Amino acid sequence: MDDPNIAEKLVEVLQRSDGDTSLRPVHTFGVSATGFFEPSPIAGNFCVAEHFKAEKTNVIVRFSNGSGSATIRDGWSDVRGMAVRFHLSDGSDTDLIAMTLPEFFAPTPEAFLEFALEASPAPYEGQSPWKKILELLHLRLPERDPYPGETISPDAGAIRFADKNAYAQLGVLQAATIGAPVSYVRAAYHAVHTFVVTDPDNTRRWVRFSWQPIAGVLRTDPNKTPVDDYLKQELVDRIANEPARFSLMMTIGEVGDDFNDSSRPWPPHRQRVMMGTLTLDAIPENQEEQCEKLSFNPGLLTDGIEASDDPVLHIRKESYKISSKWRDGSPCPFSRS
Numbered sequence: 600m601d602d603p604n605i606a607e608k609l610v611e612v613l614q615r616s617d618g619d620t621s622l623r624p625v626h627t628f629g630v631s632a633t634g635f636f637e638p639s640p641i642a643g644n645f646c647v648a649e650h651f652k653a654e655k656t657n658v659i660v661r662f663s664n665g666s667g668s669a670t671i672r673d674g675w676s677d678v679r680g681m682a683v684r685f686h687l688s689d690g691s692d693t694d695l696i697a698m699t700l701p702e703f704f705a706p707t708p709e710a711f712l713e714f715a716l717e718a719s720p721a722p723y724e725g726q727s728p729w730k731k732i733l734e735l736l737h738l739r740l741p742e743r744d745p746y747p748g749e750t751i752s753p754d755a756g757a758i759r760f761a762d763k764n765a766y767a768q769l770g771v772l773q774a775a776t777i778g779a780p781v782s783y784v785r786a787a788y789h790a791v792h793t794f795v796v797t798d799p800d801n802t803r804r805w806v807r808f809s810w811q812p813i814a815g816v817l818r819t820d821p822n823k824t825p826v827d828d829y830l831k832q833e834l835v836d837r838i839a840n841e842p843a844r845f846s847l848m849m850t851i852g853e854v855g856d857d858f859n860d861s862s863r864p865w866p867p868h869r870q871r872v873m874m875g876t877l878t879l880d881a882i883p884e885n886q887e888e889q890c891e892k893l894s895f896n897p898g899l900l901t902d903g904i905e906a907s908d909d910p911v912l913h914i915r916k917e918s919y920k921i922s923s924k925w926r927d928g929s930p931c932p933f934s935r936s
């Protein structure tokens with residue numbers, strides 16, 4: 600039977616012992632930027648949602664580090680987030696939340712709960728070179744060495760879980776090798792789940808969205824000592840000189856693709872449509888209100904875009920509401936009416 604408290608349990612288990620309950624339990628540190636989205640000339644042929652038809656739609660974007668630790672470690676290898684809120688003309692909003700991992704760790708909320716429990720940050724000492732060689736000989740992922748100052752980590756638990764559960768292997772392997780971007784706007788971000796878009800003829804298509812940076816993807820050098828805090832200032836300095844841009848790509852699924860499991864990739868040759876360009880040209884001064892307090896939600900959709908039946912997407916809607924309430928976020932997009 601489905602656990603009625605699973606949304607709450609998920610938020611609880613994501614809270615790290617070195618986190619801060621007044622902040623987000625994951626994606627704790629970030630920076631927001633504002634700008635606008637312009638649809639491509641063909642976007643409206645695929646989706647009737649307003650931001651794919653209107654000339655321009657204002658947006659606010661929050662970039663973040665995936666970690667829930669209350670210490671900023673920009674230079675450490677970590678998944679990054681990009682939460683985009685489109686402000687529609689009737690005063691409502693719609694969100695598209697993405698991250699640098701192309702696939703998620705688990706197909707269901709229950710499986711993710713098990714994963715998150717096993718990957719709870721634990722004391723971290725890394726592995727001896729001999730143990731690493733042994734792991735490689737067994738075709739298992741060796742642990743990386745801890746960063747200076749890194750005492751606890753989810754890595755060992757995540758690898759242990761992936762050794763037992765094939766569905767987690769792609770996500771864990773990708774997360775283990777993801778590194779750090781030189782800039783929040785030099786990374787590609789994936790919304791991971793499948794959404795259903797409706798076109799003007801009422802044809803429905805099962806699609807996945809991702810943001811591609813116009814400046815290209817570039818990571819820091821993994822052999823250099825990581826810098827703790829540079830991503831926010833880098834974005835401020837960059838945008839003071841010129842706007843940052845992303846293309847929104849939409850991949851169209853075909854019969855046989857997994858529509859309800861974001862841990863499974865689709866074949867690489869699926870049709871991709873360029874849906875529009877995002878331009879970021881300002882950094883809100885009040886980052887407390889316009890970034891830290893903001894509450895995004897993957898369930899905040901609009902006419903023309905629906906959630907697929909992916910159970911992880913559905914539980915996220917509830918978990919993000921709970922998290923926003925617990926950390927006193929303002930406003931939770933579902934508590935306004």
Ligand code: HEM
Nearest residue numbers: 609623626661680681682696697698703790895918922923
């Ligand atoms: C069951 C699965 C998941 C759970 C329980 C979960 C939970 C959470 C929670 C509790 C927050 C903080 C929300 C807040 O306080 O406002 C959060 C933030 C975030 N999550 Fe997830 N998450 C899940 C899956 C994912 C997936 C698949 C993605 C990839 C698109 C993702 C990307 C993000 C991002 C980018 C943020 C930061 C949003 C912001 O800037 O406010 N999460 N997640």
